[in-house]
Amino acid sequence: MLYNTELKIAVKDTESRYNMIDTSIFEIESTSKHLPNFQSKITKAKDVYVKVKCPICGEYHEAKYKVSDLLKKQLVIGGCELTGSPIFFVGKPMRINKYINKYNEVNSKLYAML
Numbered sequence: 001m002l003y004n005t006e007l008k009i010a011v012k013d014t015e016s017r018y019n020m021i022d023t024s025i026f027e028i029e030s031t032s033k034h035l036p037n038f039q040s041k042i043t044k045a046k047d048v049y050v051k052v053k054c055p056i057c058g059e060y061h062e063a064k065y066k067v068s069d070l071l072k073k074q075l076v077i078g079g080c081e082l083t084g085s086p087i088f089f090v091g092k093p094m095r096i097n098k099y100i101n102k103y104n105e106v107n108s109k110l111y112a113m114l
Contacts, residue, residue, distance in 0.1 A: 003071045008093040010100055011038045012086070014055040016107070018100050022093060025067060038088060042067065050078060050088070057082045065090075075099065 005025040010018040021034045028048065032039045037053040046067045053060055063078050070076060075091035089096050 004092075005071065006093060007070065007090060008096040009035065009038060010089045010096050011035045011052060012055050012088065013037070016055070018089075018103065020096065020100065025071060050090075052078060052088050054080045054087055056080050056085060056087065061087070 007023050007025060007028065008020055009023060009028075009031055010020040012018055019035055021031055023031055025042075028040050029042060037055070039051045041049045043049065048065045048067055048070060050063045050065065051060055052062075057080055059080075059082075061078065061080060065076060070090060073091060074095045075089060077086045078088045078090075079086040089099065
């Protein structure tokens with residue numbers, strides 16, 4: 001069975017914008033070079049541990065995902081436990097682009113209304 005291992009990771013920064021990077025499941029540990037608030041590690045049990053510094057509350061949030069879940073699912077959302085707002089996305093590049101573009105469109109309309 002063949003899997004598409006391409007992933008896109010989007011992490012919210014302190015200015016409420018999402019920084020994105022294209023990667024693969026094999027290079028996910030090296031994403032912290034490009035996204036300093038996002039750290040990940042793959043274990044021998046085929047789990048991915050993610051640690052993200054939250055731009056909203058300033059705390060570190062941690063999550064654990066199975067590698068198979070990241071490859072099968074279209075979109076995985078991680079958020080701040082205090083506010084409930086999403087702070088990172090991991091998933092298929094097309095799905096992430098669609099979601100982030102919609103977020104940016106809504107955000108720009110909100111700023112225009114203010």
